[in-house]
Amino acid sequence: MDFRTLSASQDALASQTADALVVVMAGDTLPAGLDKTVAGLVKDAIKLGDFELKAGQVVTLTRPAGVKAARLVLAASGSSLKAGRAAVAAALGQVKGRGVSHAAIALVGFEASLTESLVEQTVLAAHEAVYVYRATKPSAPAASKLEKITLLVGKDDAKAVKAGLTRGQAVAxxxxxxxxxANLPPNVATPTYLGEQAKALGRSHGLKVEVMDQKAIEKLGMGSFLSVAKGSAEAPRFIVAxxxxxxxxxxxxxxxxKGITFDSGGISIKPGAGMDEMKFDMGGAASVLxxxxxxxELKPKINLVVIVAACENMPSGNAVKPGDVVTSMSGQTIEILNTDAEGRLILCDALTYAERFKPAVxxxxxxxxxxCVIALGGVRSGMYASDDELAASLSAAGEAALDPCWRLPLDDDYAEGLKSNFADVANVAGREGGSITAAKFLQRFASKYRWGHLDIAGTAWKGGAAKGGTGRPVGLLTHFVLSQVR
Structure with missing residues (x-):
């Protein structure tokens, strides 16, 4: 999508040329200085009962008198960033699929301090509005005609708008x-495919990328990771970019x-209902890529290493069994009580591998x-951190990106259930506090550096009629990485 900015005074919106003029207004009164023609149309719509200056209200006026654009979309918003994003999304929903190829958007009445972030969220809302999965669906609707968006901004906002536009495009x-x-079927998005995507990123963005095959993984001594991959005919991949x-x-x-490209549960097989959604179990890998x-694309002055452990978790005569004991890269032995608790088994070796980079975090x-889904639903990702400063940074990044998380505890008492009579640690505890005990398992392998963990089981995809990957928490992670620039 082509995003541009145009310096335009708030009192000269009616003269802007576009297929649709979108005016998003914050507050419960008409913003001071609003274009007289637009203000008059807002008042008329309110008198007719078609519109209110109340968050969530949106109306489209066709060929409005005195406005060059063929459509005028009015959207009322609260004053917060979240409300602004919602209002923009609602307004764009009015023009989607209606032959609009160029929309001009004016954000009026918001605090100047929100400009940069609001522009970023406008870009993200626009990309969300036009997304249609079609890779394996020839019958998918045609691509949206909305190809160009012009942000109408004041001269004083130019710097903040440029920064928001740049970040928004990169995050999008x-x-x-x-x-x-995430949306690709698991017979396409295999561990090999993820490795190919990483290599493609390396070529297009000048990154150093290494994709290790099974022999290389074996040489590293990743017995825990490889135990999960044993049941599948698909070869595992260990990706470092x-x-x-x-x-x-x-x-x-x-x-x-975590790059489990399909999770059957292994020998501890999952119920059949909804198992197709286990193609989304590589949401962590997708988000870090x-x-x-x-x-x-943003090119901050920071060093970033991305590690993906990718494999399938399948049942077969070769698959790992409940009661098996495996040796992780760290040398710690693990009793596998449930093969469906496989994510932690691949992550623990990846966390040990991360030590070689002497990471800041x-x-x-x-x-x-x-x-974690039971605890937090699909609104916030679960977050764990080894120190308060890191937790605060992750939380702040999530709030800034409108991709929120919530900190959960790491009390040592929660690790009691992971004790084993036959290994250094068991891979599961009881049902109570399951997200926490999983985090406590991972913490054992992350003691040599500052460590955080995001459980995105509730936020990486949606089910039902809206089934599909969300792309979360790319926004949170990008803001977090940028916050670490020194």
């Missing part, structure tokens, strides 16, 4: 990559993604537990 591209990878934007002496941020793309991202 990252979300698009993550979303498309590096963006180097700072001096080599600067410790990198490391993001680790998407974040890598966003960061590479490591954050792993995984569709890890159904327990």
């Amino acid at each position: 591209n990252g979300i698009a990559l993550a979303r498309e990878c 590096r963006y180097e934007g700072a001096a080599k002496t600067q410790a990198p941020v490391v993001l680790v993604g 998407g974040t890598l793309r966003a960061v590479a 490591v954050v792993d991202v995984a569709t890890l537990t159904g327990a």
Whole structure:
């Protein structure tokens, strides 16, 4: 999509040329200085009962008198960033599929401090509005005609608008990559495919990328990771990609993604209903690759390493069994009590591998537990952190990106259930606090650096009629990485 900015006074909106003029207004009164023609049309719509200056209200006027654009879309908004994003999305929903190829958008009545973030969210809302999955669906609706958006901005806002536009485009591209990878069927988005996507990113963005095959993984001693891959005919892949934007002496941020491209549950097989959605179990891998793309486009002065452990979890005569004991890369032995708790088994070896980079911080991202879905639903991702400062940074990044998370505890008492009579640790505890005990398992392998964990089981995809990947938490992760620039 082509995004542009045009310097335009708030009192000269009616003269703007576009297929649709979208005016998003914050507050419950007409913004001061609003174009007289537009203000008059707003008043008329209110008198007719077609519109209210109340958050959530939206109306489209066709060929409005005195306005050059063929359509005028009026959207009322609250004053917050979240409300602004919702209003823009609602307004764009009015023009989607209606032959509009060029929309001009004016954001009026918002605090100047919100401009940069609001522009970023406008870009993201526009990309969301036109997204249609079609990779394996020839019958999908034709691509949206909405191809160009002009942001009408004041001269004083030019710098903030440019920054928001740049970041918004990068995050949108990252979300698009993550979303498309997640939506592809598991016979297409295999571990090999994820490796190919990483290599393609390396070629297009000048990144260092290494994709290791099974022999290389075996040499590393990743017995826990490989135990999960044993039951599948698909070969595992261990992906390491590096963006180097700072001096080599600067410790990198490391993001680790869970890449289970299909999760049957293994021998502890899942119920059949909804199992097709287990193609989304590589949402963590998709999101860190998407974040890598966003960061590479923004080019911040930071070093970033992205690690993906990718395989399938399938039942077969070769598959790992409940009661098996495996040896992780760290040397710790693990009793596998449930083969459907496989994400932590691949992540623990990836976390040990991350030690070699002497990282400033490591954050792993995984569709890890159904327990997190029960706790937080699909609104916030579960977040764990080894220290308060890191937790605050992750939380702030989520709020800034409108991709929120919520911190959950890491009390040592929660690890009691992971004790085993036959290994150093069991891979599951009881049902209670399942997301927390999973995090406590991972924490054992992340003791040598600052560590955070995002459980995105509730936020990486949606079910039902809206079934599909969300691209979360690319926004959160991108803002977090940018916040670490020193």
